[in-house]
Amino acid sequence: MKERLKSIVDLEKYPIYDLNSPTIKSLIKKSREELNQFSCSTIPNFILPKSLEVMNSELEKQLEEVYMSKESINAYLYSKDDPALPQDHPKRIFMNRYNGYLNSDCFPKDSEMKFLYETDELLKFVSACLGISPIYRWADPLACHAYNVMKPKGILPWHFDSCEFTLSLMIQKPEKGGIFEYCPNIRAPGNENFDEVKKVINGERKRVRQLKLEPGDLQIFKGRFTLHRVTKIEGNLSRYMCIPAYVLDPYRVNTPEHSKAIYGKVLPIHLERNKVRADGLAD
16 A cells, blocks of 8 residues: 555655654644635645656546536536526626536546545545544545546636535646636635625635646645636646545535536436535535
């Protein structure tokens, strides 16, 4: 286990297998402070260059299986209007989207990314950085560790994630654009904060922060509580990311509507587990 992990993560710089090492204790403290203040923390050069090549190759071999969506969506990842709400409600503001995923169920069993996601070392390290335990790997078979593909002219509009915590691993940078923008802690369980969300969607920049990720960087992110987007991809190179996800509820998966819109299909598990969310927030 550790031998393969050593070929993926820079364990000399980040010995995540030993949470009591002074290096990791210091990193956890820094990440936790950043996550509490900004809902986001970045760890540079976490993935080794050789492993990035493997991940890039894994994805490019299966590019024809990537589900690309151009559906207009609101910030809650729905494409259906609700005329019962006021005209200017954020749930009624729909934005263009051109974005795709290689779903998690397409990954081969020996996939580099699948292996990393399923290691306890990564799970425990992320949990420590968040200061939250237990967290669980996402039970959603399509979305738990999907590769994200944004082709030239691709755009991912303002939205919230349906899982509490995501990692973003930059695999390939676009020539220009593809900047990650986010509004830390704009909503919380039981408080949608629709007025502030609407302001950001309508162009207000007071809350907006930017993050420029480099290949190999690891971002830990509280995506369920943080409005975020990726600006339009410019140039000829696609933007490749992997988005492993963690949740507080081991039972929950995406809603059928979300799964259909974002991942292109609905599985029986999405219908069976389509329950009201405990945090009271819209998906």
